[in-house]
Amino acid sequence: MVLDPVLASGHGDPLARGDALAALSPLLALATVVTPNLPEAAALGPVDVPHLLVTGGHGDGDEVLNRWHSREGGRESVREWRWPRLPGAFHGSGCTLAATLAARLALGDPMAQALERAQRCCNQALADSYAIAHGQRIPRRIEHRERR
Numbered sequence: 001m002v003l004d005p006v007l008a009s010g011h012g013d014p015l016a017r018g019d020a021l022a023a024l025s026p027l028l029a030l031a032t033v034v035t036p037n038l039p040e041a042a043a044l045g046p047v048d049v050p051h052l053l054v055t056g057g058h059g060d061g062d063e064v065l066n067r068w069h070s071r072e073g074g075r076e077s078v079r080e081w082r083w084p085r086l087p088g089a090f091h092g093s094g095c096t097l098a099a100t101l102a103a104r105l106a107l108g109d110p111m112a113q114a115l116e117r118a119q120r121c122c123n124q125a126l127a128d129s130y131a132i133a134h135g136q137r138i139p140r141r142i143e144h145r146e147r148r
Contacts, residue, residue, distance in 0.1 A: 002105065003031040004098035005040050033111070035098050051111055053101075057093060061085065068115055079112070083123050090126050091136035097122040 005028075007020050021043065028034065028044075033051035036044055041054045050072055056065040064083045070076065100121045104114035125139035132138060 001027075001031050001033075002098050002102040003027050003034045004094050005034060005036050005044060006094065007040050007043055032105075033101065035094060035101065037094060053115060055094065055097065057090075066119060068112075070111070072111070081116070081119055083119065086123075086126050088129070089136045090129055090139060092139055093122060093126055096125050096139045096141055 003024075005024050024044075028047055028049060031049050033053060034044075034047055034049050035053045035055060037055045038058045041052075050070065052069040054067045054069070056067075059065065062085055064085050066081045066083070068079045068081075070079070097118055101114055101118035104117050105111070109117065122139070125141050126137075128140040128142075129137035130140060
């Protein structure tokens with residue numbers, strides 16, 4: 001199970017009344033991989049899941065740094081991906097990543113390959129995003145063929 005723990009809107013407004021973290025607790029216990037952004041990871045604190053991909057879109061700098069923490073096979077490891085920070089703000093980037101990751105895993109990709117492909121697809125969807133009005137851009141969620 002892929003869990004994208006959305007705790008607030010893109011503008012920072014809370015999306016739940018009461019304790020959203022307590023509501024997520026039963027889902028965290030079932031998750032294979034959790035994909036929080038930096039503020040969500042800070043709010044969640046330590047989580048006991050096999051795979052955690054902390055996305056850095058809310059960070060600063062010219063690059064987005066995503067970190068995968070894995071506890072597979074009884075050992076812990078960390079892998080990083082760096083993506084050029086794209087101009088603008090986006091609505092649904094985390095959902096795009098989580099849905100693509102779930103699809104790649106359902107197709108049988110091993111976790112490392114699924115994470116690589118999902119991030120690449122999400123980055124391309126953001127690069128191809130469009131605006132419907134002023135504000136956040138919408139990822140173009142169409143099939144993106146891998147470029148060779």
